Amino acid sequence: MKLTVVGYWGAYPGPGGASSGYLVENVEGGESLLLDCGSGVFSKLYEYTDLNRINNVVLSHYHADHVADIGCLQYAAKVQMNLGERTEPVYIYGHTLSNCFEDLTYEDAAVGIPFEGGVPLVIGPFTLNFKSAPHPVPSFALRIESAGKSLGYTGDTGWDDDLVEFFKGVDLLLCESSLYNKFKGSVEGHLTAGEAGILARKAGAGELILTHLPHSGDHRDMVTEASIEYSGKVSLAYTGLTWPVRE
Ligand SMILES: [Zn+2]
Numbered sequence: 707m708k709l710t711v712v713g714y715w716g717a718y719p720g721p722g723g724a725s726s727g728y729l730v731e732n733v734e735g736g737e738s739l740l741l742d743c744g745s746g747v748f749s750k751l752y753e754y755t756d757l758n759r760i761n762n763v764v765l766s767h768y769h770a771d772h773v774a775d776i777g778c779l780q781y782a783a784k785v786q787m788n789l790g791e792r793t794e795p796v797y798i799y800g801h802t803l804s805n806c807f808e809d810l811t812y813e814d815a816a817v818g819i820p821f822e823g824g825v826p827l828v829i830g831p832f833t834l835n836f837k838s839a840p841h842p843v844p845s846f847a848l849r850i851e852s853a854g855k856s857l858g859y860t861g862d863t864g865w866d867d868d869l870v871e872f873f874k875g876v877d878l879l880l881c882e883s884s885l886y887n888k889f890k891g892s893v894e895g896h897l898t899a900g901e902a903g904i905l906a907r908k909a910g911a912g913e914l915i916l917t918h919l920p921h922s923g924d925h926r927d928m929v930t931e932a933s934i935e936y937s938g939k940v941s942l943a944y945t946g947l948t949w950p951v952r953e
């Protein structure tokens with residue numbers, strides 16, 4: 707299992723960047739997953755994969771910084787089908803706790819597929835589990851297992867003790883870090899860098915990547931704040947970051 711960060715900004719993309727988007731690939735080829743598809747993700751994807759290989763998109767929730775480029779992805783699939791370059795639709799996995807689910811299906815080019823908390827979903831070599839997370843709109847954390855490796859992704863979430871159990875023992879925790887510690891509690895449904903560190907420690911995560919980063923301050927301070935709580939490796943997400951790190 708290989709992760710590539712396509713976009714990491716919270717709320718909206720920074721200059722030339724993208725908000726949430728993460729490519730998860732099977733190292734032996736075959737199926738891949740795109741986790742979230744925020745603003746700017748679509749154009750950045752060209753740098754890391756062939757768009758015709760994007761057959762599965764999993765959405766944590768329907769806030770714009772996680773779904774803004776879904777419409778473009780649907781159009782691209784349609785155009786690719788018209789050109790004979792694609793035969794299968796794009797499968798877009800989302801929760802059904804909002805009417806937004808209905809927008810995931812687009813003609814014959816994209817098919818919305820529901821997921822729910824506590825019910826495992828198998829996509830090719832990946833097994834996914836979902837857990838609802840505290841956020842102003844319904845949002846899901848997810849955990850992916852493949853070939854003996856595990857990756858946890860928080861999506862957008864506030865603190866929830868149950869996340870500790872959900873992410874128990876993951877090899878990598880890709881954790882939202884929307885707030886510096888001094889802003890703890892100031893924005894509902896988001897974590898501080900320190901809380902990301904606490905979650906990584908309590909879950910026994912092998913490694914921590916901070917993502918969904920804010921548009922203020924010096925992000926390196928977030929690494930410091932997380933590292934006070936967690937003694938493992940802490941990295942800042944950036945476009946093009948891959949995990950495991952290539953030697
Ligand atoms: Zn967000």
Ligand SMILES: [Zn+2]
Nearest residue numbers: 767769841862
């Ligand atoms: Zn959100």
